[in-house]
Amino acid sequence: MVQDARSLGYGDLIERPRLKAIGLGGAGCNTISGFPFPSVGLCSHIDNINGPPNQRRIVLNTDERALLRSASPRMLGSVERNITKRLRQELDDNDLIFLFAGLGGETGSYIAPGIASLCRHLGAMVISSVALPFSAEGTGRRNTAIAALPELIKSSHITITYPNDGLLKVAPNLPFRRTFRVMDELMKTPSIELSQVLTIDDLSRLRKDIGTSSHMRMGTGSGIGMQREAVAVSEAFSSPWFDFDLSDTKIALIIISGCEIDEFSVRDVIGHVRARLPRTMIQYGVLSNPSAYDLRVTILLSTKY
Ligand SMILES: Nc1nc2c(ncn2[C@@H]2O[C@H](COP(=O)(O)OP(=O)(O)OP(=O)(O)O)[C@@H](O)[C@H]2O)c(=O)[nH]1
Ligand SMILES: [Mg+2]
Structure with a gap:
């Protein structure tokens, strides 16, 4: 124990949380690829075709994405549609859920706040990690990301944002595709490390310290x-x-x-x-x-x- 700081990984309830990683949209599915604990991707059929192989994925059609865009957890928690039943099965019985998305596209940006709300409603602590589009991707993507973010922050316990432009400062000459892989690794790091440290006891203390979000x-x-x-x-x-x-x-x-x-x-x-x-x-x-x-x-x- 170091003076003036609180150590994680100890407490009366030192068992590990049940945890899961959820990738939302194309970027989210790429980010969770190779995660060292249970994970599932949610994406459109196009991202399903282009996404990483051998990944557990739920492919969402247009109607399902529209339904999930509604951020009301009560609604998602009680609507008896195939997709909501399947999601409740996937998300229930977890203490800690890591959500990943690249905001700026339609799938990830639109469904992230609703999925975060649903996880929270089901009792999990929610840590969302999201990349924000490069300036070079244009104002349309930027505006979509900006519209989604406040709702996501409100719905998650912790939201970690990674503006993509920041990468240009540390690695200015990377090709676009390579940049995304670097971003995937960076976004994964805190979640994997926290998953190896946090106990059930830490989760409840953290939730108290953080407040609502x-x-x-x-x-x-x-x-x-x-x-x-x-x-x-x-x-x-x-x-x-x-x-x-x-x-x-x-x-x-x-x-x-x-x-x-x-x-x-x-x-x-x-x-x-x-x-x-x-x-x-x-x-x-x-x-x-x-x-x-x-x-x-x-x-x-x-x-x-
Ligand atoms: N970290 C990371 N970011 C990505 C990747 N691909 C795209 N992005 C970023 O994420 C943003 C959203 O892209 P997607 O994830 O493809 O969008 P989506 O959620 O699938 O939405 P739609 O494709 O419009 O249905 C982009 O504007 C990029 O800034 C990736 O593989 N990894
Ligand atoms: Mg996509």
């Missing part, structure tokens, strides 16, 4: 050698998505992973974060990875939307 941004860094903690934290804070006033940040979730992480390392990382966020509630988890040669730090910071 929270918008977050992600930064990640790694370091080797004597100064590995300082280097990793500094790299994480140079994230293109930490483009807001850090004094707004109420909650920071930190995952520290690597080989042989001892209490000194943890204190060092938290100290470097604390120096940048003097008034923020810090919660951290540690993941041991014997095959890692570096120390990695993933940081989620809450910010206004």
